[in-house]
Structures are given as structure tokens and as C-alpha cells.
Amino acid sequence: MVVKTSQLSKIYHLDGVEVRALVEVNMEIKEGEFIAIMGPSGSGKSTLLNLLGCLDTASIGEYWLDGVKVDKTINLANIRNQKIGFVFQSFNLLSRCDALHNVELPMMYAGVTSKNRQRKATELLEQVGIGNRLHHLPNQLSGGEKQRVAIARALANDPPLILADEPTGNLDSISGQNIMEILQNLNNQGRTIAMVTHDPNLGERADRIIKLMDGRIVS
Amino acid sequence: MFKEIIVSALSALKANKIRSLLTTLGIIIGVFAVISLVSLVSGLKKDIKDQILGLGGDVLTISPGNIEEGGFGGGGGMGAMMKSFGMEDVRAIKEAKIPEVKEVNYQYETYARIEYGEKSYNTFTLGCEPALFKIFDNKILIGRLFDSKEDQSGGRVTVLGKGMAAKIFGSADRALDKEIKVEGKSFKIIGILDETDMNFGPVDVNDVVYIPAESAKKYLELSRISEIHLKLISDQDILTAKRKVEKVLKESRGMNDFTVLTPDSMTSLIDDIMGMLTTALAGISAISLLVGGIGIMNIMLVSVTERTKEIGIRKALGATDANILTQFLAEAVVLCILGGFLGLGLSALLSFILNQFTEVPSHIEPATILLAIAFSASVGLIFGTAPALKAAKKDPIEALRYE
Ligand SMILES: Nc1ncnc2c1ncn2[C@@H]1O[C@H](COP(=O)(O)OP(=O)(O)O)[C@@H](O)[C@H]1O
Numbered sequence: 225m226v227v228k229t230s231q232l233s234k235i236y237h238l239d240g241v242e243v244r245a246l247v248e249v250n251m252e253i254k255e256g257e258f259i260a261i262m263g264p265s266g267s268g269k270s271t272l273l274n275l276l277g278c279l280d281t282a283s284i285g286e287y288w289l290d291g292v293k294v295d296k297t298i299n300l301a302n303i304r305n306q307k308i309g310f311v312f313q314s315f316n317l318l319s320r321c322d323a324l325h326n327v328e329l330p331m332m333y334a335g336v337t338s339k340n341r342q343r344k345a346t347e348l349l350e351q352v353g354i355g356n357r358l359h360h361l362p363n364q365l366s367g368g369e370k371q372r373v374a375i376a377r378a379l380a381n382d383p384p385l386i387l388a389d390e391p392t393g394n395l396d397s398i399s400g401q402n403i404m405e406i407l408q409n410l411n412n413q414g415r416t417i418a419m420v421t422h423d424p425n426l427g428e429r430a431d432r433i434i435k436l437m438d439g440r441i442v443s
Numbered sequence: 444m445f446k447e448i449i450v451s452a453l454s455a456l457k458a459n460k461i462r463s464l465l466t467t468l469g470i471i472i473g474v475f476a477v478i479s480l481v482s483l484v485s486g487l488k489k490d491i492k493d494q495i496l497g498l499g500g501d502v503l504t505i506s507p508g509n510i511e512e513g514g515f516g517g518g519g520g521m522g523a524m525m526k527s528f529g530m531e532d533v534r535a536i537k538e539a540k541i542p543e544v545k546e547v548n549y550q551y552e553t554y555a556r557i558e559y560g561e562k563s564y565n566t567f568t569l570g571c572e573p574a575l576f577k578i579f580d581n582k583i584l585i586g587r588l589f590d591s592k593e594d595q596s597g598g599r600v601t602v603l604g605k606g607m608a609a610k611i612f613g614s615a616d617r618a619l620d621k622e623i624k625v626e627g628k629s630f631k632i633i634g635i636l637d638e639t640d641m642n643f644g645p646v647d648v649n650d651v652v653y654i655p656a657e658s659a660k661k662y663l664e665l666s667r668i669s670e671i672h673l674k675l676i677s678d679q680d681i682l683t684a685k686r687k688v689e690k691v692l693k694e695s696r697g698m699n700d701f702t703v704l705t706p707d708s709m710t711s712l713i714d715d716i717m718g719m720l721t722t723a724l725a726g727i728s729a730i731s732l733l734v735g736g737i738g739i740m741n742i743m744l745v746s747v748t749e750r751t752k753e754i755g756i757r758k759a760l761g762a763t764d765a766n767i768l769t770q771f772l773a774e775a776v777v778l779c780i781l782g783g784f785l786g787l788g789l790s791a792l793l794s795f796i797l798n799q800f801t802e803v804p805s806h807i808e809p810a811t812i813l814l815a816i817a818f819s820a821s822v823g824l825i826f827g828t829a830p831a832l833k834a835a836k837k838d839p840i841e842a843l844r845y846e
């Protein structure tokens with residue numbers, strides 16, 4: 225089991241008002257699964273992804289990631305570095321760094337030597353089909369190419385879980401299709417992926433859909 | 444990891460070249476000012492000490508005013524309030540026949556108008572006894588020095604430094620036996636002194652015009668003796684001679700309003716003055732670096748805000764708070780050190796120009812360089828900490844949402 229949550233809840237306090245962004249979520253993601261998280265705006269998709277991605281910790285409830293219990297007592301930065309690969313809607317590449325360097329970043333924080341980083345990053349970029357763009361800066365790349373770099377970066381430390389928040393949201397439909405194919409290929413190679421999406425067509429291509437409504441799982 | 448941090452800091456600074464330069468301007472100027480001034484002071488100190496030591500270890504200098512009581516330079520300005528020496532003081536010392544003293548010499552000093560044909564100069568002129576040349580070991584190049592007879596009778600003869608002779612006549616050997624006018628009175632040039640690298644304070648000894656002391660009194664209407672020099676039999680007798688002279692002068696003047704300077708006391712006086720100057724400089728440098736540091740902090744804070752998104756991305760990828768802290772701290776330190784080096788380069792340039800084209804000595808010591816770089820690095824550390832902490836503490840989710 226890569227992910228297991230129990231009664232996972234997140235409550236925000238806004239001007240004294242309680243906002244229950246996530247309510248008693250129990251879910252599991254098995255190794256090699258590709259799940260889609262869907263639901264209307266404000267239903268808690270991003271909140272759930274933040275918790276799964278160890279960017280934040282739950283108010284109530286428990287979360288095990290790859291056998292580790294995630295709470296405030298552990299070093300979340302190291303967990304993110306080793307166990308999570310993020311793919312964002314708006315790519316979130318470092319604009320000053322070329323494609324290669326962007327992919328190297330997670331490995332740099334993991335303490336991988338410069339030589340090994342470069343070799344691995346080159347491999348990954350070739351794998352997502354842009355081995356000929358190693359030294360392009362993000363603003364010299366198309367949206368689809370940027371997202372490929374981001375996917376390569378997410379794979380850098382071989383994390384057990386890849387989290388994608390609307391990875392095709394900023395792309396035209398053809399690039400979106402390509403990115404979706406890459407993600408599916410990765411899944412076929414055994415990667416575990418959780419993807420937030422609005423697009424029912426994309427959702428259908430996942431193994432399973434988790435539907436959220438007002439912070440609760442409805443199906 | 445260290446190399447990566449530096450490379451990444453450099454690339455961040457390179458991305459904003461103009462801003463980086465402007466930010467570090469305070470440090471550049473601070474380091475430039477401090478290094479230049481310190482070098483100038485240490486150069487001057489070296490120069491002045493060389494001169495004093497050049498006088499030899501067996502000369503006592505008697506100056507008006509009492510240093511210990513703050514009369515030297517204090518109490519209303521040098522000279523103005525201080526009773527200068529008269530012939531009676533010189534006579535008193537001579538008549539005391541102190542066994543350790545070989546020569547007694549007094550001198551009148553003024554800037555006199557020197558004319559030859561159409562040419563006219565305003566030149567440092569000494570009215571002195573022939574003994575002065577012995578005391579300072581001046582060697583004659585052409586002609587002869589004036590003798591005591593010419594001195595006592597107020598003869599209208601003069602001896603020129605080689606530089607002065609060359610200035611007026613083109614070359615020193617053409618000067619002999621010519622008549623020049625000193626303050627309108629004509630004097631015959633009887634000798635030219637050989638070149639020396641000694642200076643009287645700012646005055647180049649090679650440019651001095653010497654006339655007999657009596658003549659200075661008679662024709663230039665000088666009555667104040669500015670300094671009395673005593674040449675001793677041996678430099679072993681310095682302190683004994685000093686004590687005896689002090690006793691004689693105190694009795695003849697009725698008060699202790701003078702100072703007998705030994706070469707040692709002169710160098711330690713210079714050390715005192717330079718020490719004060721250096722302290723003042725340290726104050727200035729502290730202030731300028733403080734201002735520079737605040738500038739750095741300001742811009743780094745702005746930069747942290749602008750780069751919120753970058754911080755969020757790095758944290759999502761696994762950067763720890765310490766990683767982010769180090770990154771921004773490194774940027775501040777690298778920026779300051781670069782500023783320090785630029786300031787250092789500017790002062791090296793100034794020092795080179797001064798040494799090349801002027802007489803002002805300037806001397807950058809290795810310790811000064813190290814100090815400047817260490818200082819700029821600490822400014823970066825101190826003033827970079829607040830921005831770096833701000834960056835490290837950012838919440839990753841909010842930072843990622845920042846546009
Ligand atoms: N930092 C926050 N502070 C207060 N309320 C928040 C915060 N983040 C999210 N929420 C609230 O939690 C709910 C779920 O938000 P979110 O997870 O972003 O939904 P989705 O991604 O599905 O659109 C929303 O009502 C939102 O307003």
C-alpha cells in the first residue's frame with residue numbers, strides 16, 4: 225500500500241469561522257494504481273493533494289505514505305524529496321535554470337553527486353521525449369515541453385508516489401493528450417499516480433476515480 | 444554542495460546584474476573609502492617615520508609648546524599662542540656648554556619670494572647657521588657652504604638645494620655665482636647641495652633656499668626661531684642631553700613651555716596621531732558598512748518576496764528550511780564579498796595612480812585586504828540573516844500559490 229489515510233480531516237480557521245476543507249477521508253492507493261481525483265471547485269481536491277504530498281499536515285486523522293506515518297514530528301522536506309514527485313498545472317519550473325538543471329534539483333537536495341545527477345536527468349528527459357532540449361530555458365519551451373520537463377523532474381528521485389494537480393489544465397488538447405499518454409506509460413511501467421482533473425475524459429482513463437464533494441469522498 | 448550553493452548564488456546575482464551592482468554600491472564605496480584612507484595613513488606614517496629616522500639618532504629637536512600639557516597644537520592653534528624661541532634661548536644653551544652637545548643650531552623659516560630675471564618662485568627658505576648642514580649631513584655638490592663669518596656678518600650669500608637650482612637655471616651647474624633676489628634683496632649663489640631624499644614635512648629638501656641666519660633676521664625681518672636642533676657627540680647621550688637641555692631652557696625661560704623631542708619621542712608622537720586617525724577611520728568604515736549592510740538587507744528582502752514562488756517550488760522538491768536559509772545567506776555573502784573586491788580594486792587603482800603620478804605615498808597591506816574581505820563577508824552574514832530567515836520560514840503551499 226503506497227497511501228493509506230484514516231479519518232483524514234483538514235480544518236481552516238478564517239476570521240474565527242471554521243472551514244472544513246476535508247472531512248474524515250479514508251482512502252487507499254495501491255502500488256501501481258492510477259487514480260483520478262475529481263469534484264467541483266472548492267470540494268477539497270487541492271487540500272487532499274497537499275496532505276498526500278506532505279506539503280501540509282492534517283488537523284485530525286492519520287496518513288501513512290509508503291509505510292511511514294506522516295505527521296508534524298517527521299522531516300516533511302525529506303519525505304517530499306524521497307517519496308513524492310509533483311507535477312503542477314502551471315509547470316512550476318525555475319525560470320533561471322535550463323531543463324537539465326530543473327530535473328537535477330530534487331537530486332541536488334538528495335545529495336546526489338553532480339555527475340550522477342546529470343546522467344540521470346539526461347536519461348529522464350530522453351525518456352519523456354525531449355532529450356534534444358537539455359539546455360533550453362523554460363521560456364524557450366512550449367507548454368507541453370515544459371510539462372515533460374516537470375514530469376522528468378517528478379521522477380528524479382524514483383518516488384513511490386506521483387501527484388499531478390490538473391497536469392493538462394494549461395495545455396491545448398493535443399499537448400494534453402500527449403502528457404496523458406506519458407503519465408499512462410509511466411503507470412504501465414509500474415508508477416503509482418494520483419491525478420486531480422476536471423476533465424471526465426481524462427478521469428475515465430484512470431484505474432479508479434475518487435469523487436469529492438464538500439470535503440468528503442462521495443464515491 | 445558548497446560549490447553548488449556558490450554557483451547558484453552567482454547565477455541568481457547574474458540574473459539581476461544592475462540591481463546586484465547597485466545593491467552592493469554601499470559596500471563598494473565603504474570598502475573603497477576605508478582601504479584608501481587606511482593605505483594613505485599607513486603610507487604617510489611610513490614616509491614620516493622614514494624621514495625622522497633619516498635625521499639620525501643623535502639629533503634633539505626643541506619645539507615651542509609643551510606636548511604633555513597639551514600646548515603642542517592645542518590651546519588655540521600651533522604657533523599663535525606659543526612663545527617662540529629667541530636668540531637668548533640659543534645663547535643660553537650655547538653658554539651652558541653641555542658636554543654631550545656637539546652643535547647648536549637654530550633656524551628661521553619662511554616662504555620667501557625668489558626671483559631671477561623674469562622667473563619668480565614662492566619657496567621654503569631657511570635662515571640657518573652653517574652647523575645645520577653638518578647636523579643634517581647635507582653634502583655640497585658645487586661651490587661651497589657659507590661659513591660662520593658670513594653667518595655672523597649677515598652676508599648676502601645663498602646655498603640652493605639641487606632641485607631649486609635646476610628649476611631656476613635649467614641645470615644645477617649653471618647656478619653658481621649667479622645673483623638671485625630673495626624678497627627683493629639680491630643674494631649671490633655660492634653653493635649647490637647634493638640631492639637628498641629627506642623632507643621637512645611636506646617640503647622637499649632639494650627645493651630649499653638656505654641663507655645665513657643673521658641675513659634672514661636682517662633682510663627678511665624674521666625674528667621668531669621656529670626650531671632649535673642639537674647635534675650630540677653620540678647617540679648614547681640622548682636622554683642625558685635631553686635632561687640637561689630642559690633644565691637650562693627652563694631656567695632661562697622661566698617656564699616649561701617647550702618640548703625637547705628625541706627621535707624616539709617623535710616617532711611615538713606620530714604613532715599616537717596615526718592611531719587616532721585610524722580609530723576615526725574605523726568609525727567611518729563601521730558607519731559606511733552599516734549603511735551598505737542595510738541596503739543589502741533591503742534588497743534581499745525584496746528579492747525574497749519576488750522569489751516566493753521559487754522558494755515554494757524548491758520546498759516542494761525537498762529543500763529543507765536550512766537549504767533555503769543557506770541559499771539566500773550565500774547570495775548576500777557572495778554579493779558583499781564581490782562588492783568588497785570591487786572596492787578593493789578601486790582602491791588599488793587609486794593607490795597606483797597616487798604612487799605613479801604624485802608624491803603622496805599609498806601602501807595597501809595584505810592584512811588590510813584580508814580585513815576588508817572579512818568585513819564585507821560579515822556584513823553579508825549579519826544583514827543577510829533576516830531575509831534568509833524570512834525565505835526559509837515561508838509556508839510551501841502559500842509560496843507555491845504566489846504569482
Ligand atoms: N489556506 C486556506 N485557508 C482557508 N480556507 C481554505 C484554505 N485553503 C483552502 N480553503 C478552503 O477549503 C476548501 C477546499 O479548497 P480546495 O482544496 O482548494 O478545493 P479545490 O482544489 O477542490 O477547488 C475551499 O472552501 C477553500 O476555500
Ligand SMILES: [Mg+2]
Pocket residue numbers: 269270
Ligand atoms: Mg484546486
